[in-house]
Structures are given as structure tokens and as C-alpha cells.
Amino acid sequence: MTLPRTTSTAPKALGAGTPRVSVRGLTKRFKTRTREHVALNDVSLDIGPDEFVVLLGPSGCGKTTLLRSIAGLEQPESGEILLDGEPVSSARQGIWVPPEARRLGMVFQSYALWPHMSVFENVAYPLRNAGVASGEIAPRVTQALARVGLEALGASSPGQLSGGQQQRVALARALVATGGLVLFDEPLSNLDAKVRARLRLELATLQRSLGFAALYVTHDQAEALALADRIAVMDSGRIAQIGTPEEIYDSPATRYVADFIGSANEVQGEVESCQADECVVATPVGRLIGRVRAGAIRPGQKVAVMFRPEHCAVGARTADTPTGLNRIEGILERSVFQGAIREHVLRAGEHLVVTLGIGAEAMAQAAPAAVTVPVARTWVYALEDAAG
Numbered sequence: 001m002t003l004p005r006t007t008s009t010a011p012k013a014l015g016a017g018t019p020r021v022s023v024r025g026l027t028k029r030f031k032t033r034t035r036e037h038v039a040l041n042d043v044s045l046d047i048g049p050d051e052f053v054v055l056l057g058p059s060g061c062g063k064t065t066l067l068r069s070i071a072g073l074e075q076p077e078s079g080e081i082l083l084d085g086e087p088v089s090s091a092r093q094g095i096w097v098p099p100e101a102r103r104l105g106m107v108f109q110s111y112a113l114w115p116h117m118s119v120f121e122n123v124a125y126p127l128r129n130a131g132v133a134s135g136e137i138a139p140r141v142t143q144a145l146a147r148v149g150l151e152a153l154g155a156s157s158p159g160q161l162s163g164g165q166q167q168r169v170a171l172a173r174a175l176v177a178t179g180g181l182v183l184f185d186e187p188l189s190n191l192d193a194k195v196r197a198r199l200r201l202e203l204a205t206l207q208r209s210l211g212f213a214a215l216y217v218t219h220d221q222a223e224a225l226a227l228a229d230r231i232a233v234m235d236s237g238r239i240a241q242i243g244t245p246e247e248i249y250d251s252p253a254t255r256y257v258a259d260f261i262g263s264a265n266e267v268q269g270e271v272e273s274c275q276a277d278e279c280v281v282a283t284p285v286g287r288l289i290g291r292v293r294a295g296a297i298r299p300g301q302k303v304a305v306m307f308r309p310e311h312c313a314v315g316a317r318t319a320d321t322p323t324g325l326n327r328i329e330g331i332l333e334r335s336v337f338q339g340a341i342r343e344h345v346l347r348a349g350e351h352l353v354v355t356l357g358i359g360a361e362a363m364a365q366a367a368p369a370a371v372t373v374p375v376a377r378t379w380v381y382a383l384e385d386a387a388g
């Protein structure tokens, strides 16, 4: 392997250099006897050198299909895939490079190591498969194992290794014969929560020190937020939004993304007036002001007003609302201690508004109270445009 070494843990400059992967307008349909399903619908995505991109979305949204299309295990009907600037799949140009010639590594659920082979043989497998001369295999495997810190364990069998060591074998195997691109399909999904958290931290560290590009599929949002340079949120075969974890979390582009990442309170209502990117919305819990995230919104339109529990504060009712805040009055229904945080739930008519506060004080239940949330943290989405 001749991969660039990076030791920096600072955020990487995204988009510099030729992308490792470029996906352009990819569409993939599956036809069965009873139905035709569009698994990928005009998907475009770039992965920069050494960039870690996470594909996040619910079951059936097309994550594995996109990964398999890049690997050459599915043949898309239209669109193009380029690896290091070279087209490997293009229906228009009649280009099709088979999987074994795409020089990328895959890591599957539970790593899929071969239990009957030694660690050394597991890592050697892709090289033997690619017809690498036998004299070249041992030094390349030794080097790959050394890079992940497993040089002493080549003779062990995978069953004798810890979860972290198995992950490193899977990484060494994925990187040994490739140009430094690894596709991961939910490698940690079969593990319990604590082990998963530890292994994902180790994976992030390894990715930074070894320097490879990754496309990583998960439906675990904590994993996505922890690992990704950028997250692509998928919805029914489309990419709903792509951005840094902060952009996705703090500025969700659609109602679907706001709801899928983190949790959000939602109150529906009708727009009274709009000015610049702010709308005043009449709702059953009172007038709320929010920021429009995408597209044009007009008075009279039905919208969803959304805000996150941790952006809310809860307190006694006061006569006036400071500018820049929305205020919802109600009765405090629950005050639940959750260790580091406390959840308060306010009932405002038919609506429950959830708030979360670090170290928040307990409050008297069944008492009148008010929730405030900054206008800048309140989002307005058109209902008719919203997916899901």
C-alpha cells in the first residue's frame, strides 16, 4: 500500500484534489414480478481524498444499493461513477469496469472475516484473488498488519481476537489491495452499544492515521455524527441533504431530515406573514416565528414549525416575551430526571412540547409554565413539499 500518512486530527479541508469517488445522477431500479422499485433516484455525491462520508437513512432507503453500485456489484440504469476521476460505470458511454478491477475494499456487517483462515491469510486473500505474485504477498500483508498494529497476530485465528482487533484485520484486508477507498456496510450493527461506541472511536482514529477515503453505511445517527466528515441523509432513494454533522443537525434542509436526525418538536399551522427568511405562523399553541429552511413560503400556506428540545428553556409564565424568542404557555405535565439531563414536558392544549436541559432543576408538576425557544432555532417547512 502506498497511502499518504496523515497524523492530524484537525478537520480536513474538504473537496481538495480529485474526488476519490464521484457519483453523478445515479438511478437504479429493481424489477420483480409484482413491482418496479426505484432504489436510487438521481443520486449525486463526491467523496474527497481521505474524506469519511456516512450514508444515513432508514431501512430500505437505498444505502446498500448505492454502496454495491460503487463497488460494481449492481449495474445502474443511468448516471455515472468515477473513481479517482476515471469513469468505472457509465450507461451513456457504455463503460463498465468489473468489481475486481475497481481497487476498493469492503467491510461488511460483523467484519465477515473467514474463521477457518489465519489473520495473515484473511489479509492475503484479496491479493491472492487479484493474482498478485506470491513473492509479493508476504511483505504486503506484513506491512498492512503493521499499519494497523497487528504484526504479532498474523498466525492467530479471528476467533481468538477482540472486537477491536477483528475490526483492524477487516481494515487491513480492505486496504491491502486497494487505492485507499473503503466501503463499509453497517460493520458495527451486531454489537452491543458500549462496544460499538468504543470501536467507532477506534475506527475514526485509524482512519485519520492511515488516511483513506470511506463511504460508511449506517442507520445509527450517533455513529454517523461521531464518524462523519460529511453525512448524506437518504430518503427513498434520494439524498435529502449532505453536509457536515453540524450543518445537518443545526440546519436541516427538510422536515424529514429535522425529524430523522436528533428529535424535534413539531407544531403545524398556517403562515400569517413572511419577511426575508422569517415567517409568522398561527398555530394551536399561539403565534410562532421561525426561519424558512428551503424554498419560498407564502401567507396562507400550511407549514410545520419545528424546534429541538435542547434549544428550549422552561420556566414560570411571565407577562412578556423577550424579542427573538417564541413562547408557548401550558401546564407542566412531566419532569423526568435522566441523569445528566432533565426532560420537561409541557402540555399546551392537544400538544406536548418536550424540553431537555443539562442539570435542569426539577419543577412542580401540573403547574402553569412556559417554554421559550429562540426564533433562530425555530424552523419552518412547507408541509406539501415535505417528504415522509
Ligand SMILES: Nc1ncnc2c1ncn2[C@@H]1O[C@H](COP(=O)(O)OP(=O)(O)OP(=O)(O)O)[C@@H](O)[C@H]1O
Binding pocket: 030, 031, 032, 037, 038, 039, 057, 058, 059, 060, 061, 062, 063, 064, 065, 066, 219
Ligand atoms: N436484488 C433486489 N431485488 C429487488 N429489490 C431490491 C433488491 N435489492 C434491494 N431491493 C430493494 O431496493 C430498496 C433499497 O434496498 P437497500 O438494500 O439498498 O436498502 P438499505 O437502505 O440498505 O436498507 P437496510 O438499512 O435495511 O439495509 C429496498 O426497497 C429493497 O427492497
Ligand SMILES: [Mg+2]
Binding pocket: 063, 064, 065
Ligand atoms: Mg443495507
